[in-house]
Amino acid sequence: MSQAEPNGPARSSGAAGQTGAHTDVSGFPLALDRLYHPDTHMWVLLTGPGEARIGMDPLGIETSGTLAQLSVPEAGTDLIVGRPFGQLEAAKFVGPLVSPVSGTVLAANEAVAADPGIAERDPYGAGWLIEVGLSDAAGELPALLGDPDEITKWFAGKLEGYRLKGVIAQ
Numbered sequence: 001m002s003q004a005e006p007n008g009p010a011r012s013s014g015a016a017g018q019t020g021a022h023t024d025v026s027g028f029p030l031a032l033d034r035l036y037h038p039d040t041h042m043w044v045l046l047t048g049p050g051e052a053r054i055g056m057d058p059l060g061i062e063t064s065g066t067l068a069q070l071s072v073p074e075a076g077t078d079l080i081v082g083r084p085f086g087q088l089e090a091a092k093f094v095g096p097l098v099s100p101v102s103g104t105v106l107a108a109n110e111a112v113a114a115d116p117g118i119a120e121r122d123p124y125g126a127g128w129l130i131e132v133g134l135s136d137a138a139g140e141l142p143a144l145l146g147d148p149d150e151i152t153k154w155f156a157g158k159l160e161g162y163r164l165k166g167v168i169a170q
Helices: 058-064 108-113 119-121 137-143 148-163
Strands: 022-024 030-032 035-037 040-047 051-056 067-071 084-090 095-096 103-108 132-133
Touching: 022 148, 030 058, 035 084, 035 148, 051 058, 058 148, 067 108, 067 119, 108 119, 132 137
Parallel strands: none
Antiparallel strands: 022 030, 035 040, 040 051, 051 132, 067 084, 084 095, 103 132
């Protein structure tokens, strides 16, 4: 998975809880070892057969502003791809957290619900939101971005678009 990117080589992050290849895109960390839902800025990390961990990428967090509150569902809650599974309250945005996959919540990250700043400080590690048992992995996972080059190009494009719109500073 490790390969050269326009903004530098992919690298392994030393941050606690993070695994796999990471790169930097204009000052934003980007994990290349997971899948991304491009419309929601949610990442999906496969953790075992039919299981995944879900979180927000740093760009989605940045464009929301300082996180004030995250509400996540309890274990046993059913998820449907494209539907809300929780709520985010931040300085610039209040709205739903939209599920990138369908399944059943196996665990919610109570630590990040109690301290949303964890998601800002460690979005790919301790800042995960929920763990799920996937109900349609074969049908839904191929729709997510998974190729490192594709992920990097998407992320860089979103970053540039947000900068042009003034959503984030140059």
